Amino acid sequence: MTSQLTTDTDTTPSEDAASATSLLRFATAGSVDDGKSTLVGRLLHDSKSVLADQLEAVEAASRRRGQDAPDLALLTDGLRAEREQGITIDVAYRYFATPRRRFILADTPGHVQYTRNMVTGASTAELAVVLVDARNGVVEQTRRHAAVAALLRVPHVVLAVNKMDLVDYAEDTFRRIADEFSGYAASLGVPEITAIPISALVGDNVVVPSTAMDWYTGPTLLEHLETVPVVGDPSTAPVRLPVQYVIRPQGAAGVPEELRDYRGYAGQLTSGVLRVGDTVRVLPSGATTTVAGIDLLGRSVDIAWAPQSVTVLLADELDISRGDLLATEATAPEPVKDVEATVCHLHERPLRAGDRVLLRHTTRTVRAIVKEIEHRLDIDTLERGPAPDGLGVNDIGRVRLRTAEPLALDDYATSRSTGSFLLVDPADGTTLTAGMAGEAFAGAAAERP
Template sequence: MSTVVENETASLLRFATAGSVDDGKSTLVGRLLHDSKSVLADQLEAVERASLGRGQDAPDLALLTDGLRAEREQGITIDVAYRYFATPRRRFILADTPGHVQYTRNMVTGASTAELAVVLVDARNGVVEQTRRHAAVAALLRVPHVVLAVNKMDLVDYAEPVFAAIAEEFTAYAASLGVPEVTAIPISALAGDNVVSPSAHMDWYGGPTVLEHLETVPVDTDPTDDPARFPVQYVIRPQTAEHPDYRGYAGQIASGVLRVGDEVSVLPSGRTSTVTGLDMLGRAVDTAWAPQSVTVTLADDLDISRGDLLAPAASAPAVTQDVEATVCHVADRPLTAGQRVLLKHTTRTVKAIVKEIPSRLTLDDLSQHPAPGELAANDIGRVRIRTAEPLALDAYADSRRTGSFLLIDPSDGTTLTAGMAGTAFAAQAAKDTAADDEGWDF
């Protein structure tokens, strides 16, 4: 579409929607796409045909995102639906996440890279347990901006006191989680009130529409704000007649800026060298920044392989084998203390043991359930992990890319847990338990 072509250099906002079942997340996303003219004619025709087949007089805009057959049959969102659209002011990647409590792990997936989370609330029901759960996940994932969309205002006669009470309760709860700011917007996704166009039914509201806020919310686009982090993906040794001694390290810059002449540390070994070259798309450059993919050459012939991390010598992350983290357990099988796992951090995968599960978070009052013994699917809790090899790990609060990791079942490769390194809520005193199985004794 023309707006996409015109905005190739416009800023990009990644955002996720979340809320309880039937709060209208998919309808909101469909309304955004429809009213911003980001829906192709054949897509709209397909939705109209599907809606008529279900006996509906008007197009069900939720079908623009509920693409799985099971979702359409049940009328709920099951998987994370990603959509791209653009306006003259900004480009967007949105993730429509499920509302069922059993799919909280899907919200973690959708919000893990989001810069903004839209949490929907049914104006008739107010803040419910799942609302608090989604707010807590957004806070733990350090999503910078949170929007409270109080939906279905048409079903409460567009009453300002209803909106004000919900906004006050949610804002207070979000503040207790450490969310710095909440933007509350009263909407009707079905009728289109305050989604793209201002509502004629709520003249008492003077704030932005959802789209206006999405277009104007600040997005951190300065790559120099964070220290450089470059996980090595693979080593390039062409061994050609022209370059018999060439050794390059290829990968994607996770954060910050790399420049020719920078002194860098190779982690976890701690050896240092100087960047002598940056190759990008077959040409030499002096500077590269996140998230560009480059090949780095160094002044010294060091032992570097996949999984190593290049970082500025003056601001390198700590290297450790003891990891304390907040995790969201995503597998159906539980995570237990003493369990042998693989820990995947950027391009590095190492053996590890879950030494202890100190606590599980109770989302209704943010209390800690001590020593739960295990984490079940969708549980959020604290873990202490010992790795077989050292890791260069940032705190998640400092870097969402290099402060996150996955725990994987070594027997079949199943992803078990999504982790965020560092203290996200009150930690307890560490305990160290021995692992005595051969091959895992570290």
């Protein structure tokens, strides 16, 4: 039971992907006191995305502190501990929109002990804004955040050189910082770096162009966020559909006769375009079959593309359950038990060789053991050194794992969705480590011995 997909306008997968650029996920990062929360507050305020009662509350809180102007950082520092210490601790998500695009913003912490929270915020981001205090330049935490952005293959990185008003808007200061950061980020393989001089406190080049920096002719931060391309053509990517749920309604009372034999496999297409009639392989079993139907939003269609959530009907009755992966036969990855990956350790308890963990990949969870920790990456020098005591919190390193069951892993460089995984404590479910299969870094960091 299929019918041609119809919409109000005739669209193709590539056209649909282009329209998806109206939503941009981005993260902010930087060292402590570089002004991330103020920048986010300024962005929300100047783009008219703050409700009147929110602004009144911020103005009242600022007056209680003896401040004449509203402290825009209070718009994002929501935890009591954050307000008391003047720092960001948790990842603060904010949603706002302009006439040109919608945004999901993750304001991540700057303190070194919360670097792991940046991994959370940047893991789904298409752009990262890394702030630098113009007075301090590039510091260790700046390099760490650049390394995390490179590790997570964030496609676009913006260097926002903040507090330019405190260095008399000096062009040479901005150029020096931009050159240093760009050289370091390029060595990590960051594909695109855009440097913008700003002052979040007074609003220079955040939403409105600065009159104090006429030597800068590039876009404001918001203009860049509104125009940066973030979504490619899904038809060029291999099909990947992790099975989340098997739908078999025949046992329920009141099910119509035509649905008594219904067996559908529901999940979200993480990449690619799937059509009725396509030959697909079920992983890790390796069985092949044909797509007999696709249900989308309660109707039958002939085609679906990422990131749509669909239910797929197959021509053959196969043993398929949650955790299996559907992939087009020509591009299906080979299931493996031996996994080599670059990881960022997130927990205070070190990760050591011999540790037994659970590995969560898409909708699949398997038992695994850490066979070897090959090296730990020095953020300053990008040199690889031994890790005799294992990987500590915030450490980035290279590990070898052995899983109890085969996994259909892609290289992270090929797919951020099906190339990533988590290591979890089997005793209490605590997330220990974020992993990227294959060689995550694309630049010199990947080449150094």
